[in-house]
Structure formats: structure tokens, C-alpha cells
Amino acid sequence: MRLALMALLAWHDYRAEVRLSACAVLALVAVLAPLLVLFGLKFGLVTTLTERLERDPAVREVVPMGGGRFSAQAIAELATRPEVAFVVPRTRQIAATADLYPDSAAQALTVEMIPTAAGDPLVAPALLLQAPDQVLLSQRAAEKLGVQGGDVLSAAFGRQVAGRQEYQRTRLRVQGVLPLAAFQRDALFAPLALLEAAEDYRDGLAWPGHEPQANTARVYPGFRLYAADLDGVERLRRYFAERGLEVATQADAIAQVRSLSRNLTLVFWIIASLALAGAFAAMTASALAAVERKRRALSVLRLLGFSTGALVAFVVLQALYTGVFGLLLAWGLYGMAETGLNRLFAPAAGEFACRLLPSHYLLALLLTLFCCLLAAASGGWRAARIEASEGLRDV
Known part of the structure; x- marks a missing residue:
């Protein structure tokens, strides 16, 4: 009851x-307000760059360099690692090509063949291959061939036997076309079985080239591997380095974004510390000045029976009023600045140049009120030392 009364008195005063x-x-x-805008820019910029990296599968790709020897079991063990989101064996690149012939033209297009399977980050779930003869084309290849999803084309695989050229032809159905952003070269995405058949055929075996002994002993020179997240890229790089396998990754680009985040955070807290120190000094001086200005009024309250805690609460509550109103106005100004900055920089859909989360607003509220309490502590300590006898002069 006394606290409510003191809050009312502090508000009227x-x-x-x-x-x-x-x-x-x-x-x-x-x-x-400037601190909110600065942190919003820092968070929005770093978040946007990080999300762009996470959305780009090429950034999470780990490419083995040189020729390796990987059994199907070794690659299956890779797939069980928590850092790995997708992995599939690759056949020799020299054997992973095909000549494609659309029904409407006789001119062939030579494309590279890339193995794919369920979970491929370059392939949308709707384009998942359901049959052995289904394939996907890159946009560039589809445009050159003049085909689209649902069309049928012929694929030819050539080899030389005893000095003569031989070809094996097969019919393939285009399940879909990958967007240009997913893959920018002329390519055919196909089940691993098609690439193995082409490799076996070019090695002199009969089409489709699947013999039990050869299949169980097959050794792959490489693989397609994508990390589960950005942190997994560096962990996988170290994992392969420990085993003497050199891999190419985008770890440098990821490290640059991480470094930018750390540097911006450091700059923000340096500026915030200096600004908050100045604000804290100003609020402390204001609280002390208010106590001196209202010393007689506070002594009268003490004379009327208000406790020391009530007088301290009087000073603290007024500081909290200042903190709440100041933060509300700062939020409003930040909201206008955020809207203007996001329109000015015009990021892509779903991206923000300046952004704060609800948790950031809550953190700003708690820190502001905490600083107001600390600043009011000196004034409250001064008010607690006021004696009731000082009010007798005004009675």
C-alpha cells in the first residue's frame, strides 16, 4: 500500500x-536510439550474410582434391557423421560424360554427369528421381537442347574398342530442370547406377556393366559431399586433413563472415560502453540534483512517517519512469530508422539490412531499467540520509 502511494506521489511529482x-x-x-540502430544494422547485416551462405549449397560443399580411393562402405560411414548432410559417390570424371540427343534435333550436346540421390541440396524435393531412367538437367543444358520437364531424350555413351568407336544409347526421361542458381554448367543429374553403368561400359564391360564381383569391389575416386551447416565445413576439413586428404572448401568465406561478426560486435560494445557510461553519469547527476532540489519535500515525507525504503523508492521510481519513457521513444525512432534503412538498401525478399528480434527489445528493456536503477542508487542513498528534523523548518 505504501509502495503504491509512493509510486503515485513520484508520478505526480x-x-x-x-x-x-x-x-x-x-x-x-x-x-x-543510435545504439538500437547500430545494433540493428550489425545484427541485420551479419544475419543476412550468414543466411545467404547457409542457403547457398556451394558454400557447404566439400570437394576432394586429386584422385582418391573410397569404398562404398567408407562413403556410407561418412554419411553417418553429424556434420554431413548429403554424400554420394562419384565415378571418374573422364567417364562421367554423355552425349544428349533431343528428338527434335540431331545435334548432340555433351554434358557432364553428376550423381544425385534423395536429400541432394541442389535438387528440390519435388524433383526427386523416382525411376532409374529419370534424370534432371541444368537450365543451361535444357535451354541448349530445347527440352523441359517430362520430355524424353536419347543419351549416347562412346568408347573405343580395338581402334573402332562404339556407342551405347539409352532413353532418358527429363524429370525436371534445375534453376540456374543451383548449377550453371551443362550437366545431367542422374542416379549413381547410370554413372556406374557408363563407367563400366567405357572400361570394356557389357552394358549395363553390373557384375556382382565388380560391384562389391568398386572403388570410387571421389564423392559429392555437403556439410549440414557452416560450422560443419571447418570440422570436415580438419577431419579429412587428419587423414591426409586435401579438400577444397569455402571455409575462408565462412571465416570472413564470422570475423566480420566478431569485429562488429566488438565495435558495437566499445561504442555502447562509452555512450552508456556518459548516459549513466548524466542520470546519476540528475538523480543527485533531484534529491538536493527536493530535499525539504523528502524530509517532510519522512516527518509524515514514510520509511527510508519509501524515500529510496521515490527516487528510484522516477528514474524508472525516465527509463521506460526514454526506451519507448527510442523504440519508436528506431522503428522509423529500420523501415527507412531496409527500403534504402532494398535487400532481397526475406532479408533485412537492419533488424532486431523480440529478444533484443526485451534485453534493451532490462539493461535500460538496470542502468536506471544503478544511476538512481546514489540519489536513493542521499535520500535515505535525510532526517525528519529537516522538515520541521518548513512546518
């Missing part, structure tokens, strides 16, 4: 000195 209260609020806003 706060309103009575509206000009001084407004100055205190504006002084706090002058610190909070």
Missing part, C-alpha cells in the same frame, strides 16, 4: 516537473 523530466527522457533517447 514527475509530471509537475515536466520540463526537467522531458530533458532527462530526451537525454536518454539520444543515447538509446
Whole structure:
């Protein structure tokens, strides 16, 4: 009851000195609003860059360099690692080509063949291959061939036997076309079995070239592998380095974004610390000045029976009023700045140049109120030392 009464008294006194209260609020806003905008830019920029990297499968790709020897079991063990989101064996690149012939033209297009399977980050779930004769084309290859999803084309695989050229032809159905952003070269995405058949055929075996002994002993020179997240890229690089296998990754690009995030965070906290130190000093001086200005009024309250805690609460509550109003106004100014900055930089859909999460607003509220409490502590300590006898002079 006494606390509610003291809160009411503090509020009426706060309103009575509206000009001084407004100055205190504006002084706090002058610190909070730029800090919110600065942190919003830092968070929005780093988040946008990080999300762009995460959305780009090429950034998470781990490519083995040189020729290796990987059994199907070794690649299956790779797939069980938590850092790995997708892995599939690759056949020799020299054997992983095909000549494609659309029904409407006799001119062939030579494309590279890339193995794919369920979970391929380059392939949308709707384009998942359901049959052995279904394939996917890159956009460039589809445009050159003049085909689209649902069309049928012929694939020819050539080899030389005893000095003569031989070809094996097969019919393939185009399940879909990958967007240009997914893959920019002329390519055919096919089940691994088709690439193995082409490799076996070019090695002199009969089509489709699947013999039990050869299949169980097959050794692959490489694989297609994508990490589960950005952190997994570096872990996989170290994993292969420990085993003497050199791989190409985008670890440098990921490290640059991480470094940018750390540097921006450091810059933000340096600026925030200096600004908050100045605001804290100003609020402390304001609280002390308010106690000195209202010393007689506070002594009268003490004379009327209000406790020391009530007098301290009087000073603290007024500081909290300043903090709440200052933060609300700073939020409003930040909201306008955020809208303007996002429109100015015009990021892609779903991206933000400046952004704060609800948790950031809550953190700003808690930190502001905490700083206001600390700043008011000196004024509260001064108010607690006021004696009731000082009010007798005004009775």
C-alpha cells in the first residue's frame, strides 16, 4: 500500500516537473536510439550474410582434391557423421560424360554427369528421381537442347574398342530442370547406377556393366559431399586433413563472415560502453540534483512517517519512469530508422539490412531499467540520509 502511494506521489511529482523530466527522457533517447540502430544494422547485416551462405549449397560443399580411393562402405560411414548432410559417390570424371540427343534435333550436346540421390541440396524435393531412367538437367543444358520437364531424350555413351568407336544409347526421361542458381554448367543429374553403368561400359564391360564381383569391389575416386551447416565445413576439413586428404572448401568465406561478426560486435560494445557510461553519469547527476532540489519535500515525507525504503523508492521510481519513457521513444525512432534503412538498401525478399528480434527489445528493456536503477542508487542513498528534523523548518 505504501509502495503504491509512493509510486503515485513520484508520478505526480514527475509530471509537475515536466520540463526537467522531458530533458532527462530526451537525454536518454539520444543515447538509446543510435545504439538500437547500430545494433540493428550489425545484427541485420551479419544475419543476412550468414543466411545467404547457409542457403547457398556451394558454400557447404566439400570437394576432394586429386584422385582418391573410397569404398562404398567408407562413403556410407561418412554419411553417418553429424556434420554431413548429403554424400554420394562419384565415378571418374573422364567417364562421367554423355552425349544428349533431343528428338527434335540431331545435334548432340555433351554434358557432364553428376550423381544425385534423395536429400541432394541442389535438387528440390519435388524433383526427386523416382525411376532409374529419370534424370534432371541444368537450365543451361535444357535451354541448349530445347527440352523441359517430362520430355524424353536419347543419351549416347562412346568408347573405343580395338581402334573402332562404339556407342551405347539409352532413353532418358527429363524429370525436371534445375534453376540456374543451383548449377550453371551443362550437366545431367542422374542416379549413381547410370554413372556406374557408363563407367563400366567405357572400361570394356557389357552394358549395363553390373557384375556382382565388380560391384562389391568398386572403388570410387571421389564423392559429392555437403556439410549440414557452416560450422560443419571447418570440422570436415580438419577431419579429412587428419587423414591426409586435401579438400577444397569455402571455409575462408565462412571465416570472413564470422570475423566480420566478431569485429562488429566488438565495435558495437566499445561504442555502447562509452555512450552508456556518459548516459549513466548524466542520470546519476540528475538523480543527485533531484534529491538536493527536493530535499525539504523528502524530509517532510519522512516527518509524515514514510520509511527510508519509501524515500529510496521515490527516487528510484522516477528514474524508472525516465527509463521506460526514454526506451519507448527510442523504440519508436528506431522503428522509423529500420523501415527507412531496409527500403534504402532494398535487400532481397526475406532479408533485412537492419533488424532486431523480440529478444533484443526485451534485453534493451532490462539493461535500460538496470542502468536506471544503478544511476538512481546514489540519489536513493542521499535520500535515505535525510532526517525528519529537516522538515520541521518548513512546518
